[in-house]
Amino acid sequence: MKNMRYGYRLICVMLVLLLCLSGCKVPASSGETTQEQTGPIFGDDSKENEETTASGTEIVTTEDPTEESTEESTEDPFTPVNDTVYSLASLNVRAExxxxxxIIGALKVGEAAARTGIGDEWMRIDYFGHVAYVYGEYVSETKPAEPETQVPPTAVEGTGILYDNGGYLVAIDPGHQGKANSDKEPVGPGATELKAKVSSGTQGVVTGIPEHELNLVVSLYLRDELLARGYSVLMIRETKDVNISNAERAQLANKYKADAFVRVHANSHSNTAAKGALTMCMTSHNPYNGNLYAPSRVLSQLVLQGICDATGAAKKEIIETDTMSGINWCEIPVTIVEMGFMSNAEEDRELAKDSYRRAMAKGIADGLDKYFDR
Ligand SMILES: [Zn+2]
Incomplete structure (x- = not known):
């Protein structure tokens, strides 16, 4: 009996030793020692298994230094390099x-890092003198393109208000603003000829109403009319307190890939008898966007007709011109609406009436309906 018990103990000890060396996960049915060392890894409950898997893995790796050190000395999983990678995202930098x-740090989008090793999934980098790792999928050897610095409009406060409901997108530019900006800008992309960024516009000869104010009121009515008809709308401005140039207004409409751009203005002439509505677009030879002449001409035609039908305004003409920065910078069909002459007493009074302004907005919307064949 004594011998048998001794033998049994020996077998137990050997089993424990074997377990420790191999790191095998065998149910510890024999002996309390094994149970203590491996911990509660082998519960029957599947939940308990899940909870303990992590610590079990750690025990195996830390208790087997032989295997670990062999791996390190014979095979570095990272191919040594000495180059630069750029982060494509906000990327965690990790110690392993x-x-x-x-997590010992982070890379910003586009931030460069000195790469020291290429692994299967991870990249090894030098992070302020520390060996660190980032996930390889989120870095690139080529520097990502700079964000659109050419288009500043998003930085202009109070501009670019989008109402997106999935319909055709009409960009509405209520012409001018509270304060003119006489700084110069190119009249078109790459142009050497410069023009004032934005003027303050005209004003009513009788009413004294500033043009930027009239333009905004009609534009807001137009916005509501278009939204009611299922369009999406991009408002270049909804207040007079902005500072956005004519080129920037066009670029903003471009940026949102508007389907049509309507620039709302009122006219003025030294001949106070001049009256009536007109629209404008580029010529077919416009060096910047002559390719947009055909749709812009149709848009101008239909909107002018819509206005005259809705308001009874005299139909003057469609002017084709390549002198307008706000047209030349467009990459989308565009029309300038000159609703009437504020220099004409009769028309100035009409334009000051709320009913006339609403009719004007409805007329522009009717023209857009025809343009989009709705
Ligand atoms: Zn104007």
Whole structure:
């Protein structure tokens, strides 16, 4: 009996030793020692298994230094390099090549990092003198393109208000603004000829109403009319307190890929008898966007007709011109609406009436309906 018990103990000890060396996960049915060392890894409950898998893995790796050190000395999983990578996202920098690795920093989008090793999934980098790792999918050897610095409009406060409901997108530019900006800008992309960024516009000869104010009121009515008809709308401005040039207004409409751009203005002439509505577009030879002449001409035609039908205004003409920055910078069909002459007493009084302004907005919307064949 004594011998048998001794033998049994020996077998137990050997089993434990074997378990420790191999790191095998065998149910610890024999002996309390094994149970203590491996911990509650092998519960029957599947939930308990899930909870303990992580610590079990750690025990295996830490208790087997032989295997670990062999791996390190014979095979570095990272191919050594010495170059630069750029982050394509806000990217965590970790102390180990694993999502469990401690986060020791972060790379901003486009930020450069000195790469020291290429792994299967992870890249090794030098991070302020520390060996660190980032996930390889989110870095690139080529520097990502700079964000659109050419188009500043998003930075202009109070501009570019989007009402997106999935319909055709009409950009509405209520011409001018509270304060003129006489700084110069090119009249078109790449042009050497310069023009004032934005003027303050005209004003009513009788009413004294500033043009930027009239333009905004009609534009807001037009916005509501278009939204009611199922269009999406991009408002270049909804207040007079902006500072956005004519070129920037066009670029803003371009940026949102508007289907049509309507620039709302009122006219003025030294001949106070001049009256009536007109629209404008580029010529077919416009060096910047002559390719947009055909749709812009049709748009101008239909909107002018819509206005005259809705308001009874005299139909003057469609002017084709390549002198307008706000047209030349367009990459989308565009029309300038000159609703009437504020220099004409009769028309100035009409334009001051709320009913006339609403009719004007409805007329522009009717023209857009025809343009989009709705
Ligand atoms: Zn104007």
């Amino acid at each position: 090549p694993s999502t469990d690795g401690e």
